[in-house]
Amino acid sequence: MPxxxxxxxxxxxxxxxxxxxxxxxxxxxxxxxxxLLLTVPAIRSIRHRFPRAHIVLVVxxxxxxxxxxxxxxxxxxxxxxxxxxxxxxxxxxxxxxTAARHGxxxxxxxxxxxxxxxxxxxxxxxxxxxxxxxxxxxxxxGERDRAGLTRLVARPERAPSGDGGDTLAIHxxxxxxxLARAAxxxxxxxxxxxxxxxxxxxxxPENAVYLHPGAGKLHNRWPAERFAEVARRLAERGHSTWWxxxxxxxxxxxxxxxxxxxxxxxxxxxxIPRLAARFARASLYIGNDTGPLHLAGAVGCPTVGIYGWTNxxxxxxxxxxxxxxxxxxxxxxxxxxxxxxxVALPLLEEARCAVV
Numbered sequence: 001m002p003x004x005x006x007x008x009x010x011x012x013x014x015x016x017x018x019x020x021x022x023x024x025x026x027x028x029x030x031x032x033x034x035x036l037l038l039t040v041p042a043i044r045s046i047r048h049r050f051p052r053a054h055i056v057l058v059v060x061x062x063x064x065x066x067x068x069x070x071x072x073x074x075x076x077x078x079x080x081x082x083x084x085x086x087x088x089x090x091x092x093x094x095x096x097x098t099a100a101r102h103g104x105x106x107x108x109x110x111x112x113x114x115x116x117x118x119x120x121x122x123x124x125x126x127x128x129x130x131x132x133x134x135x136x137x138x139x140x141x142g143e144r145d146r147a148g149l150t151r152l153v154a155r156p157e158r159a160p161s162g163d164g165g166d167t168l169a170i171h172x173x174x175x176x177x178x179l180a181r182a183a184x185x186x187x188x189x190x191x192x193x194x195x196x197x198x199x200x201x202x203x204x205p206e207n208a209v210y211l212h213p214g215a216g217k218l219h220n221r222w223p224a225e226r227f228a229e230v231a232r233r234l235a236e237r238g239h240s241t242w243w244x245x246x247x248x249x250x251x252x253x254x255x256x257x258x259x260x261x262x263x264x265x266x267x268x269x270x271x272i273p274r275l276a277a278r279f280a281r282a283s284l285y286i287g288n289d290t291g292p293l294h295l296a297g298a299v300g301c302p303t304v305g306i307y308g309w310t311n312x313x314x315x316x317x318x319x320x321x322x323x324x325x326x327x328x329x330x331x332x333x334x335x336x337x338x339x340x341x342x343v344a345l346p347l348l349e350e351a352r353c354a355v356v
Contacts, residue, residue, distance in 0.1 A: 021107030024055045024183075025128050028112045029079050029121045031062035033272070033291030034315070035172070037298045039112050040193045041318055042176035042185075043072045046110070049185035056106070058124060066272045066295075069197060079124065105129035110183050111149070112176055117141035125149075134182050136175075153182045169313035191320040192280075194298035200277035209239045210267070210279065210296070212287030213256045214249025220288045222306045222332045224252065228259035229337035230286060230344070235264075239283065239348075242267055244275075244292060286344055289315060297322040302347040304340060308332035321353035 024046065028039050036059065047055060057073035059066075064078045109130035111122065117138055125133055125147035137152040138145050145152070156170055156178050173188075180186045196204075213227040231241050243266045245253045257263040267278065275292060276299050279285055285296035286304045297303040297317025305312060305324045308331055312324035323343045327334035347353050 020050055021053050021132075023106040023108075024050060024053045025058060025106045025109040025125075025130060026055060026073070026112065027058045027109065027121055027125050029058050029060045029124065030114075030116070030118055031060040033063055033066060034289075034294035034317070035114050036063050036066060037193065037291075037294040038114070038172040038315075038318060039176045040072065040298065041173050041188050042112065042180040044189040044193070045177065045180045045185040045187050046183060047072055048187070048189060049180075053107075063272075069273070070195060105131065107131050108183060109133045110179055111135035111147050112179060113141070114172055114175070117143045119143070119146050122146035132183075134179055136179065151182055153179055169311050171316070172314055173318050191318065192298060192300035193318050194276055194295065196277040196280045196299055197273050200274055201280060204274075204277040204281040205240070206281045207240065207283045208278070208281070209234055209241045209284045210244050210282055210286070211241060211256075212244040212246075212249075212285070212290065212292055214244075214246055214252035215288040215290045216246075216248040219309060220290065220332075221252070222288055222308075222335060224255040225259040226335070226337045226340070227256045227286075228261075230340055231256070231260055231264060233337070233341055234284075234344075244287070246290070246292065284344060284348055286340060293317055302344075302350070302353040304344045304347065306332065306335060306340060308335075321347055321350065323347065 026043055026046065028036050043057065055073045056075045056077060057067060058077045058079060061078050061080050064076065067076055106128055107130065109125050109128045111125045113136055123146055125135065132151060133147055133149045134151045134153060135147055135149045136155050140155050156175065158168055158170060177186050177188060211227055211231055213221065213224055215221045234241050241264045243253045243256065243264055245266055245268045253266050272295065276295055279296040279301040280299040282301050285301045287293045288306055289310050293303065293305050294317040297319030300320055302321040303317060303319060305316060307324055307326040312326055316322055316324050325335055325340050325343050
């Protein structure tokens with residue numbers, strides 16, 4: 001049941017570009033925080049491969065706070081992909097900014113996609129006018145090429161397991177690295193993958209344990225009474241336990257506190273940078289498959305993700321001390337509190353996962 005993600009099958013490298021691009025645009029404008037953070041190894045690999053390039057990262061409005069101040073990019077552009085007129089204006093503004101700073105158009109654009117294809121995002125890639133535009137073949141999503149890609153990348157195939165069973169899933173970060181390879185980079189950088197703000201880091205409590213019983217998707221929520229049992233066992237061991245409640249989690253903390261019989265402190269309404277600082281100083285994070293789970297893993301926090309219908313072999317957070325728990329029948333209700341504690345407690349003792 002518990003486990004790390006399986007190693008992804010290798011993706012064939014492509015030849016490096018003939019020259020170093022002076023300006024690169026990277027597109028990940030959808031609003032899912034977890035999907036963005038799973039793209040960070042690829043973004044950082046491009047940063048490492050082209051250290052002198054001016055890198056522009058295009059993100060959705062919901063994720064703007066997550067990327068501002070990070071060293072992955074020199075410039076952040078924020079767009080609302082649900083508003084076509086806004087997309088068009090963003091495309092025109094982007095062309096004007098690029099022309100003013102780096103000439104008429106960028107040298108390279110990379111369009112990162114995961115399980116879905118955004119037509120408005122693809123149009124932004126086209127409107128960038130980049131000389132080279134790299135992305136997965138849109139026919140994989142049943143779409144035509146709205147991005148005007150000059151280099152269509154075949155999505156890596158799942159590999160046989162070797163034992164005659166199911167094929168091995170490919171982790172989402174490895175899919176993004178396949179696009180980075182097509183752009184001339186592709187080496188996976190070492191974690192951590194997110195750097196907290198030093199000023200906020202100094203304000204964060206040390207050695208806290210955060211439990212996140214909520215999730216925007218109701219079918220991603222592990223039962224409240226199981227979270228309560230995990231909190232009870234951790235408190236009995238002397239750990240400072242906190243609940244985490246996001247804007248889509250209303251009622252979850254009340255439910256788990258009622259099941260527990262008392263109310264640990266609750267973190268509500270905090271920005272992504274503040275949460276990152278908290279998680280970087282924490283002893284442990286346990287939660288459902290949500291954006292905060294990925295943030296905890298990315299900063300290096302010992303992290304346990306509880307999975308049901310989603311597959312951790314594809315969606316486990318990137319990080320150095322990340323584990324998952326999933327039942328054989330892929331049902332959250334089949335996971336016991338003991339199952340989660342059996343994975344979480346060893347992380348508290350593992351030297352390489354200690355708070356630094």
